[in-house]
Structure formats: structure tokens, C-alpha cells
Amino acid sequence: MSLLHQSHLHGERLLIDPWAHGTGIMRAVLARFNWTASDLDITHVGSIIAIIGAAPAGWRLLRSAWHETYGWIRQFFLASVTVPGGDPVNKNCVKWLASNRPRHHRAFTGRTEIGRGDATDRAASLKKTRRAVQYAPHWDSRWFWFNGRLFVATRDNFSSSAMSDPAYDGVGGEELTISCFGWSIEPVQTFIEVAREWADRQTQYFVIIYGRDRYGMSWQPKTRKPIRLLDTVHFDDSVKQELLDDVRNYLDPRTQRRYQSRSMPYRRGYLFYGPPGTGKSSLSTALAGEFGLDLYEVKVPSIASDSDLEQMFQEIPPQCIVLLEDIDAVWIERTSRSHSPDRRSERSSGSDRDHSRSNCTLSGLLNVLDGVGSQEGRIVIMTTNKPELLDPALVRPGRVDMKVFLGNITPASAEQMFVRMFSPDELARSDNAKSGPQRGVVVDMDEVRSLARDFAKAIPDNSFTPSQLQGFFQLYLDSAHAAAEGIASWVEKEVARQVEGGFEFLENGIVKRL
Known part of the structure; x- marks a missing residue:
């Protein structure tokens, strides 16, 4: 019995025979190539099917032959x-x-x-x-x-x-x-x-900044930052120039030859200390960019053990900067230090300091800095907010060759920061993608310097960190006039906030403190 499918469409009976449709398709193919049914032999159809079936196997054979040939050539x-x-x-x-x-x-x-x-x-x-x-x-x-x-x-x-x-x-x-x-x-x-x-x-x-991977197994490029000019880090100009000269002299190939001829270890260490937000890490990044060095960042509180610290330093190449942040978190195993006023105040603070303590010890740190198996040719920079907690053995000459204090900003540095923020070149770059003139934009450098002098007069000496002043500038990036006019009221509020202390929050439109 033939295969018939019946369906109803608009009340009419429709017969569908798939064999009839297949025959029609075959006739269309034969007509396309001007063939007739008598020209098509069943043996030809079998040959075509056999060729098509053998094509994948042939392709695999050719690939295998190519791999064998390429391996032989290689x-x-x-x-x-x-x-x-x-x-x-x-x-x-x-x-x-x-x-x-x-x-x-x-x-x-x-x-x-x-x-x-x-x-x-x-x-x-x-x-x-x-x-x-x-x-x-x-x-x-x-x-x-x-x-x-x-x-x-x-x-x-x-x-x-x-x-x-x-x-x-x-x-x-x-x-x-x-x-x-x-x-x-x-x-x-x-x-x-x-x-x-x-x-x-x-x-x-x-500047390529390297950090340990999530498992602490190897150094990996963590981020790539544009080179930061040393002019953007504000502290004493004479100390800055002395630091630059010292690093430049150390990296001179002649200095390395002098060290080696006198059997001196070719190392250089620096300590950057000061209140938080004064630019210690920024200065380290700026030095790396100034001298074309990579920066390897070591967060001391996160080090698990002395062996991990030793492994980290063994994998750091020469000709780079090693940044040891929060060096005061190193665990000091000296009973003589436990009776000092600093240690007594530390214990009285409870667990405030315990959570930031590192598991690596002072002896482990000293061993990687200048021990028998320590590497040479690096620049080691240590940073701390509390230099009084550091052990004298850590900051002695040979381990720390130069100490740099980064304190609160001075009126002279505030004036420099204002000029840098609102110089015509900076405003032109920031407004390059904007259409239309900006309100309050200054295009005359003499006017910028005049506003900077007025701005600096409102800044009290040794009261604010550079990061605080940078936060103020973020409110007036488009107008130097507005920044010069608003600094007096901002200083008054910040001074009152520092005197009162505590945490400030807003509740129902009213400023309160904890």
C-alpha cells in the first residue's frame, strides 16, 4: 500500500505523495545539467556516493600525512x-x-x-x-x-x-x-x-606594577599606570632633588663597578614616612617612571610566613624597585622592645593593631634584605605611617640609606599644585573633547599664577595632606576662579572638622558626628 497523507485545507482534499515529490526533484536536477533519465546509470550514482563517503577519510589521511611531514621537517x-x-x-x-x-x-x-x-x-x-x-x-x-x-x-x-x-x-x-x-x-x-x-x-x-597572584605563587603584572611626573608629588624641593641625585648616582653603571671592586654589596634602601595621604606610594611610582624601572609591590601585612617572603624576593629580578608597604606591620620578636612606651601603647590599643600584623618576622625580613643569599642590584623602598614603631636594626645604614619625610602640604607646595591643576595646557587637554567655551576657564598663565598666590595665602602651614587638597580641586576642575574663591570656606570647615574629630554623616539634612 502506497504511503499517502491526507489533510483538509479549505474543505478540499489534498493528497501528498513524497515519492512523487522526490521524483520531481530528481527531474529538476537532471534538467539543470541537461541530462536525461537514460543518461544516468545506477553505477554512476553509486560511484558518486562512494566518493562523497570517502572524502572525510581522505581529508583525515591528508592531515595525518601533513602532520607527519611537518614533524619530520621540524x-x-x-x-x-x-x-x-x-x-x-x-x-x-x-x-x-x-x-x-x-x-x-x-x-x-x-x-x-x-x-x-x-x-x-x-x-x-x-x-x-x-x-x-x-x-x-x-x-x-x-x-x-x-x-x-x-x-x-x-x-x-x-x-x-x-x-x-x-x-x-x-x-x-x-x-x-x-x-x-x-x-x-x-x-x-x-x-x-x-x-x-x-x-x-x-x-x-x-610603569608596570607587579604583584603576587591570587595563590601567592608567582609575580604577575597587576596594572600598567601612565608615568607620573615627580612634579605631581609635593614635598620639600631640596629633599626631592637630593633623592633624585642619590637614585641616579646609584643606577650609574660606574657606581656598580665601584661597589664590586671594593667588595661592597650593591644595594640601596629608602624609607618614606609620614602621615597617611602624603604621597609615599605615589612617590615610589613616580621614581619608577622617572628611571624606567618596574615596580614590585609587597604588602607586608599580607605575607603569610618568612619562607613566602624569601620566595618572593628570590623571584624579583635586578634593576627594579621593590616597594614594602606598611613596614611597621612586621612582627618583632624582641622582648627588649616589649617594655618600650611605644609597645605599651600598642598593647593598650587592643586588637586595633593585631589584625594588621604580618606573620613574617623581623629576622626573616632582614635576611632577604641583606642576608647571605640576598640578591643585589635592586632599590628597596619601605613606607610607614608610624616610624616610631620600627626596630633600629631595620633602619640602620646599609638597610635604609636615606630617610625621606613626606609631611603635610606647605603654602608653597599648595601654590605649585594650583598652577599645575589650572595651567592652560592642562585645561586645553581636558576640554579638548568638549564643545563651547567653559565658564571661568583661565587661558593666561600670569593670571593663573596670581590666583595661585591668593590661593596659597588661605592654606595654613602643616595642616592638610596633599590628598585632602586634591579632593578639593576635584570640585573645581573647570574654574580656577571658583577654586580660589572657595578655598577660604573649605579651610574653615576642614579645620573645624579636625578639631571636633569623629565621623561625620548627614541625617535629615543635619550634619552630625559620631
């Missing part, structure tokens, strides 16, 4: 260097290849960018969850010419740990193999050096 005719995933050299080479990719490249990997979105995208700035999309060229193997030689770059064995790292930017997570035809790896080494120099030129206006 073993006998290629010199190669393999760089593990996550290594900075890996990222440098991948970025070089991405910047020199062919114009017709059509395969990309899209990933949400970790950093800030495009500042010109106003819609992105209004939506909290929106981030820019990063498109990186996607490839497994890449052939390219370099210095007249044919190279091949191969990526495989993607590191899952790189993807789990929140700071991973999608570049350099796979194992990378660079190969070229020949018996020598010198061309590959030359390419890697060129890629590193190219990457250094791309980051010459930035």
Missing part, C-alpha cells in the same frame, strides 16, 4: 625556541605578531576587556556593567618573514590558569614555539630580542 630542518604560556617574552612575541599581521586576517578572538573602556564612549561611561570588547587575532600556526628568513610560530597547550587569572588580558596564555629553517637558533633569538625591544617601546610611557 626535527631535521628547523631550529626552534619554546616559550611557556604566561611568560613576559611570550606576550611580547604574540603582540609583535599581532601588530604585523596580514591585512586579510579574518579570524579573531573576542573577549571583554579587563581594563577601563574607551574614555570617548559616553554610553559606556554611563553604564556600570558595560566594557569594551578586545579583539585579538586568533591563530594556531603562523608563517611570516623576518630579516629575509621564513619563520613559523605555533601556539598550543593553552594554560587554564591564565584564563582563571582576573588580570589576564587574553594575550600570551598559550605555549609558543618560534621556529626557522636552519641549524642555528640565533635568528630566533634575534627575533625575540626585537620583539622585546618593540614591546619596551610600547610601554615606555607606562
